[in-house]
Amino acid sequence: MSGKIAYLSLLRLTEEILLAGYGYNEAEAKITARLLTEADARGIPSHGVSRLAFYRANLDQGHCRPGRMPEIVWQTPVSLVVDARGGVGCFAADWCVQRTIELALKSGAGHCAVRNSNHYGIAGYWAELMAQKDLIGLAFTNTYIAGVPTFGIRRILGTNPVAAAIPEANGKIFMLDMATTTVSHGKVELYDRRRKPMPTGWVVDETGQEAYDATSFEKTFYQTFLGGHLYIGGAGEESGGHKGFGLGLLIELLCSGLSLGASSLATYPAGGPGGITHFFSAMRMDLFGNPERLKAHIGSILETIRRSEKAAGRDRIYIHGEKEAEARQKALAEGVFLDKTTQEYLAGLAGKFGLKKLEEI
């Protein structure tokens, strides 16, 4: 009862479920299964295979329409605007990121705004794809509405994550991948299940007051558009909440604004395509010098931080992306951990679509 599944088995079953039961074509199933499996392998189960339930709901509600090919609607030698036509989010993102990488390799930099897409998995995966080609990679997206503006109460912006990847020395990658809200909604759900009071700076109620009771917050969350997540820095301006809100808004303007796409508020309309928007950007490192010298210099800046004095009771300063990269290495060697609920959920899907169930390692 290790709870661990071989990476390739998990990848294959996820792919087969999407092919057999979701109406995804092979390319859509392959990349979506990759994103979900990677999230679990990296220790980000909120974006792992348990998301198959959300992807199912997106199909049933007409938000996601497999088989739709993305279409370029605006083009320059350094940029693209793509209409994903309500297709599979991970597939559209891959299609766009590959083209953004091509633009950057050819022209020095490439920028791509995407509209009418769907959930694209972990943002960091896309930024990392660019960094693996020695590019500085940015991947942004808006999401379903989750957060309230500073001094507001209506949920009007998404969790609007930022991912930025910069190649370091020795094949390492600095990889920041963060929601601009203090936490994702999955964290609130966890505190609800555990009946644990939430820390300060997470959410406000429908009057704009900070809320700490996850269970009562969850009850109203799906009944009203008032009250919601705070952005990093928390409520008000005293500890920088307006800064976090500003970052979330910046992501919204780059994704929805530059693609002429839906704002977070207008995503997931009843029966309509999800309307999620993304923004990708890639810059070749040799825009700024010899890539090997730059990576060595970046490595030395990070190394100084890694080695600097630790707070009482702490023995490590983490550089962004390290936890996930180490979890991934471990998962590749020892298997991907899935909790019991997720394993049972997968087993149910496998049974439903006549597929072979997973076995623990």
Add this chain to the structure above:
Amino acid sequence: MSGKIAYLSLLRLTEEILLAGYGYNEAEAKITARLLTEADARGIPSHGVSRLAFYRANLDQGHCRPGRMPEIVWQTPVSLVVDARGGVGCFAADWCVQRTIELALKSGAGHCAVRNSNHYGIAGYWAELMAQKDLIGLAFTNTYIAGVPTFGIRRILGTNPVAAAIPEANGKIFMLDMATTTVSHGKVELYDRRRKPMPTGWVVDETGQEAYDATSFEKTFYQTFLGGHLYIGGAGEESGGHKGFGLGLLIELLCSGLSLGASSLATYPAGGPGGITHFFSAMRMDLFGNPERLKAHIGSILETIRRSEKAAGRDRIYIHGEKEAEARQKALAEGVFLDKTTQEYLAGLAGKFGLKKLEEI
């Protein structure tokens, strides 16, 4: 006793002080006076004319060397790396931003990394210059060391501000200009003077514990490199402190990393040039579509937020840049407010260099 000085009089006296008493040449004095006056006019006195004292110290300690012209050390059709050679920060920034704008207008996008510079005033001014040309503008810089990493205690990164400007409809500009630390050091000094306990999430002491007593924090701040500012999200990971630290670190890698310049830790070495690094980026809006349509769409996203429901006791949701733009309009019409200490300080400098003192409106 209005405390208000005509904008042009303040601009002129500041320019004359820099010319007569600081050894700045005319171009350096003009742009530096502009940056300082603009900060006071926008209601950001921490970066206003009172900074003349800091700029004086930079001269005396050999960090800033007027008359040094920036030099391009790496160049592509879409990028520049500039060595500012220890010159005047505002002058170097202007020199670089003008060239970044030219690159963007010609090639679609322009990117510039700068090393060996000095303090360049408010970051937002530079991003705004780009947005005034219908460009999406980014301006980043590192600073003297101020902040500690998550789980660390050594001050190792600067306040590393982010400025991002995006043109909106009707000539407005979305303008996010924020330190990635929760607050600037000026805020801590203010709480020290007022003997007021600091809110949570601002600073940690030399053991890595959150500190609230500004006076005792200030005492150790200049005696040790341990203890310092937190990044937005505060201490630890529970409320997103690692995210704020990640943003500060991202800025460091873009500025110092890509310019092969000093990291924040290596800035202001005894007797040596300041070593501050910057990063500028500009993208033409027509990379993504018809600029007027994009600006109208961006305006509609922002307008929906402005109009959305307010928290109890609040009557306005501010879009980033609005407070500063409105303060500036008022200052242009009614004069720039300077507190008594700053007025006396300026009067002292005017007297010292044989210049005419300012009179209140």
